[in-house]
Amino acid sequence: MKLTLKIWRQKNAKAAGGFVTYQMNDVSPEMAFLEMLDALNKKLVEEDKEPIAFDHDCREGICGSCGMYINGHPHGPVPAITTCHLSMRFFKDGETVWIEPWRAKPFPVIRDLIVDRTAFDKIQFAGGFISINTGGAPEANLIPVKKEDSDNAFDSAVCVGCGACVAACKNASAMLFVSAKISQFALLPQGRIEARDRVRSMVEKMDELGFGNCSNTGACEAECPKEIKISNIARLNREFYKAY
Amino acid sequence: MSKVVFASISKKFTMALAGLFLITFLPVHLAINLMLLKSDPVPFTQAAHFMATFPLVKIMELVLFATILIHVSYGIYLQIVNWLARPVGYAGGSKSETSFFSRFMIWTGATIFTFLVLHFFNFYFVKIGLVKGDPENFYAMAHGLFKVPAYNYIYLICFSVLGFHLYHAFSSAFQTLGLNHRIWTPVVKTVALIYSIIIPAGFAVIPIILWFFR
Numbered sequence: 001m002k003l004t005l006k007i008w009r010q011k012n013a014k015a016a017g018g019f020v021t022y023q024m025n026d027v028s029p030e031m032a033f034l035e036m037l038d039a040l041n042k043k044l045v046e047e048d049k050e051p052i053a054f055d056h057d058c059r060e061g062i063c064g065s066c067g068m069y070i071n072g073h074p075h076g077p078v079p080a081i082t083t084c085h086l087s088m089r090f091f092k093d094g095e096t097v098w099i100e101p102w103r104a105k106p107f108p109v110i111r112d113l114i115v116d117r118t119a120f121d122k123i124q125f126a127g128g129f130i131s132i133n134t135g136g137a138p139e140a141n142l143i144p145v146k147k148e149d150s151d152n153a154f155d156s157a158v159c160v161g162c163g164a165c166v167a168a169c170k171n172a173s174a175m176l177f178v179s180a181k182i183s184q185f186a187l188l189p190q191g192r193i194e195a196r197d198r199v200r201s202m203v204e205k206m207d208e209l210g211f212g213n214c215s216n217t218g219a220c221e222a223e224c225p226k227e228i229k230i231s232n233i234a235r236l237n238r239e240f241y242k243a244y
Numbered sequence: 245m246s247k248v249v250f251a252s253i254s255k256k257f258t259m260a261l262a263g264l265f266l267i268t269f270l271p272v273h274l275a276i277n278l279m280l281l282k283s284d285p286v287p288f289t290q291a292a293h294f295m296a297t298f299p300l301v302k303i304m305e306l307v308l309f310a311t312i313l314i315h316v317s318y319g320i321y322l323q324i325v326n327w328l329a330r331p332v333g334y335a336g337g338s339k340s341e342t343s344f345f346s347r348f349m350i351w352t353g354a355t356i357f358t359f360l361v362l363h364f365f366n367f368y369f370v371k372i373g374l375v376k377g378d379p380e381n382f383y384a385m386a387h388g389l390f391k392v393p394a395y396n397y398i399y400l401i402c403f404s405v406l407g408f409h410l411y412h413a414f415s416s417a418f419q420t421l422g423l424n425h426r427i428w429t430p431v432v433k434t435v436a437l438i439y440s441i442i443i444p445a446g447f448a449v450i451p452i453i454l455w456f457f458r
Contacts (some may be wrong), residue, residue: 016440071336207252212330213256230424238422
């Protein structure tokens with residue numbers, strides 16, 4: 001399979017970046033997208049050129065670090081997967097593939113396709129945790145939790161914090177991420193204890209970091225590799241109103 | 245206290261409430277406008293006179309203007325924040341699946357606001373004496389305007405745009421207020437679709453009938 005890659009190259013956060021075109025003539029449809037980039041990097045190193053910097057860690061769709069914007073979609077054109085799970089069989093022979101970093105003011109580019117996502121960590125540190133002393137693991141059935149609530153809390157907790165929601169949103173809003181982190185606690189009795197302070201602090205931090213506002217377009221939901229629903233954003237709004 | 249006032253969610257909450265208030269006002273305005281279709285000018289003139297003089301309506305008029313101001317100014321403010329949040333766009337464009345009309349809310353809103361300014365020059369400024377005209381004869385003035393093809397084109401375009409704006413705004417306001425429900429959200433979306441067709445169509449039918457059939 002022959003592909004033309006248009007990849008964003010940027011030396012560092014302060015340097016001006018631009019697209020560089022690479023020709024790949026021997027891409028196997030069985031390759032993963034990141035393997036294809038590995039092959040390109042091998043070629044670049046052999047040619048004594050600077051390899052392309054991109055984030056990756058587990059390559060199992062769990063860590064959420066391999067975010068890149070491929071042909072107009074965060075994590076590429078296939079729904080509900082991270083970039084590492086994207087297979088090259090979803091691309092056509094002769095296709096031009098645009099590969100860009102996440103674009104958002106709170107996610108500055110560090111190098112090439114790597115962005116600084118510590119903004120998400122800062123939101124988490126503002127309240128996305130339970131600070132009470134829980135002691136040893138108690139019997140799970142001591143505190144009854146409605147099945148629907150525990151299912152919804154789990155569905156929210158699968159957010160890997162990759163930032164695709166911010167990347168997809170036309171406003172670079174972090175509401176889906178924050179709403180998932182709020183929901184995973186708000187739905188469970190242990191999380192209710194600090195619910196008020198949590199939502200106040202996390203929303204305040206989110207605003208302070210310069211993310212945009214949610215305008216309910218639904219792009220985040222469509223692109224989230226973990227299929228987090230925007231009903232979480234309505235819950236975040238409710239939690240926020242309850243907190244004041 | 246300042247934290248809640250300046251929070252992004254609070255601004256959106258205020259905007260959603262203001263928008264829902266404006267949504268409730270539109271059927272009232274439409275009901276009066278439909279009286280323009282009667283060949284007898286008395287019912288419309290009486291309704292217009294009531295709206296211009298009844299004290300409670302006059303208070304509601306101030307509330308309405310304040311609501312428009314809040315909705316528009318917050319809309320512009322939030323849009324600027326949104327633009328600033330992405331200083332560099334995507335060269336490959338965005339192909340994410342979104343609710344279509346949600347992408348153009350600032351532009352459909354700007355179109356509606358422009359029409360509102362025109363509408364104020366045509367009627368409200370006449371009523372308060374800023375622009376020449378007979379405030380007791382809006383019936384004849386409206387009929388006169390609906391004989392001008394250019395005005396009718398602008399009118400019909402603006403009300404189509406209002407429909408696009410309403411379709412997203414109606415259900416979006418509920419989501420912003422935190423009112424999301426497994427059963428009721430699809431119902432709200434259906435009502436939004438019906439409302440966003442019926443209201444603009446109701447307004448549009450007036451110039452169409454007066455222009456083509458009278």
